Amino acid sequence: MTTQNETDTSPATVVDFRGNNDRDLKALDSWTKRRVEEALEPELPIIDPHHHIWNDERGRYLADELLADIGTGHRIEATVYMQFKANYRETGPESMRPVGEVEFASMFADACATERPEGPKLCAGIVGHADLLLGSDVQAVLDTMLEAGRGRLRGIRHGATFDSGQAGFGRAFARPHVLLDSNFREGFARLAPLNLSFDAWIFYPQLPDLISLLREFPDTNVILDHAGGILGVPPHVNRPEVFSTWRAYIQQLSQHPNLTVKIGGLGMLYCGWNYHLYSEPPTSEALAASWRPYIETCIEFFGPERCMFESNFPVDKQTCGYGVLWNAFKRVTRHYSESEKRALYRDNAARIYRLQ
Template sequence: MRIDAHHHLWDLSAVDYPWLMERGARRFFGDPTPIQRDYLIEEFRAEAAAQGFAGSVHIQVGAADGWAEARWVQGVADANPDCPLAQVVFCDLTSDGLSAQLDRFQTLASVRGVRQILGRAPGEDAVTGTNALLADPRFLAGVQEAGRRGLSFDLQLIPELMARTARVLQEAPGTQVALCHAGSPHDRSADGLARWAEQLKALSALPHVTCKLSGLGMFQHDWTQQDFAPIVATCLEQFGPERCMFGSNFPVDSLYSDYAALARAMRELVPQAAHQLVFGGTAQGFYRLI
């Protein structure tokens, strides 16, 4: 089964997404205006199924109320039993009420993991202070607790944080970690990619970390297939196909290309012998999709 391991859905009448609906805002990934509309399972399935994808993983996407988003996604999963759908929810791992939050999330059958973003882009992180999570001992304790419950952790960060993050995650070997967007290599110069590849080694050396080939257009909007080639090759070399999985990051990456063009580029960049794992097998095992 082909699986898209990283995408979003939203119904703007059902769940509030403040970041998405802020008028006139320009984010690190560009102008969100074209995606300030409903993006529902029917549209996603049409795009994904045309490329052979039958299952998927919904990743939390900054809802004002993470529980409301999770319940809505569960409703989508229940209404589409022929389309295996797992979800990764938002949870503040430093919260005093963490256990109660996780108890509630785990009443939803589709929940497989949690995500709390460490880094999006250097400029935005400098304003939000997101990176401070790494220095909070409650964050490590929260990652460890997720693993004890059989939940994974989706890790979004920038290359500058990889070494520090690896030191934290080596203390949580029981928690499976999915590195979102190949670690967000935001500097696409030759030197920038070389630094990213070197920093990535700190995470790829941890056997419980898996890498998502996703979101690669967010820092290079006018991308060509060749632009992605060194990133895909490095991830496959460091993690191996058994620890790499494809994700479209739609509808965010729809700002830069259509689904067919993205899927085609990734299929051509990933060696044929690795297709079964990268486009399905790795995600199927990681997120327990059947």
């Protein structure tokens, strides 16, 4: 292990990537608790529009664990559940099995509302997964999901990440250029009539495929997850070059008014900061310094009215604790106006995911 005070070690040091889950949830909880910070701007209202829950071979991350992370002094009012292959149905048609995740998240939301009526509205909105490659046949899946969501289903995420480099370690990717597939687009066309949005989870070299999709579907509400999928693992290790390419794509994407950007996911190990290798978790100051160029670029091109901050917990817990993460965001936006902050931290999420 290294420490943040060892002058020969930088968070940008290139190391072999061995997956996006270096520590299990129990180890993460112990490690992140070694860095506790007082919440900055604790009265600023926040809707966290991107987190996960599960209880399976990956460990347990349910209400107790989520609320323990949330309870760090920041004013979290509500959250949006993001699909993560949790609690799929174990029987029935393959296409319908993801409906189980929506049922799971909806029951979780009901239980939390009953047991903790004064607490944050957990899973107030739900984004599920439906295989849009089914084309028009996905309609039956979407109809079933809407019923399962009991008024909470807000959108669909069909992950399309692909990289031929080390980002593929330990996982299976979709085939390249899924967003360009004619069957996918036939399925995608079913979202807008149902008032469902689409969360796009892709890596930055794939952003031109999203540009093409947006051109064909200008009336579908699309949210770009994780600031556009920054990579910092081999072969994407020339950070200035990666930033330049990513920035040019972000500028092009900003020309499509139906697209919103979720700023987060920067704590994923795919980004290559390697803070997880330190013996002590990073400070919010260190994270703000690393993440500032990406945060400011998104806001520069999309404006405060088309960006929202996300936690991506517990995935981003590989890098830092929940409270430290929000402090890092707040350090970058400390000089923004109160109305801009409310948009970035609460109002845009409420509007885009229809939580009002």
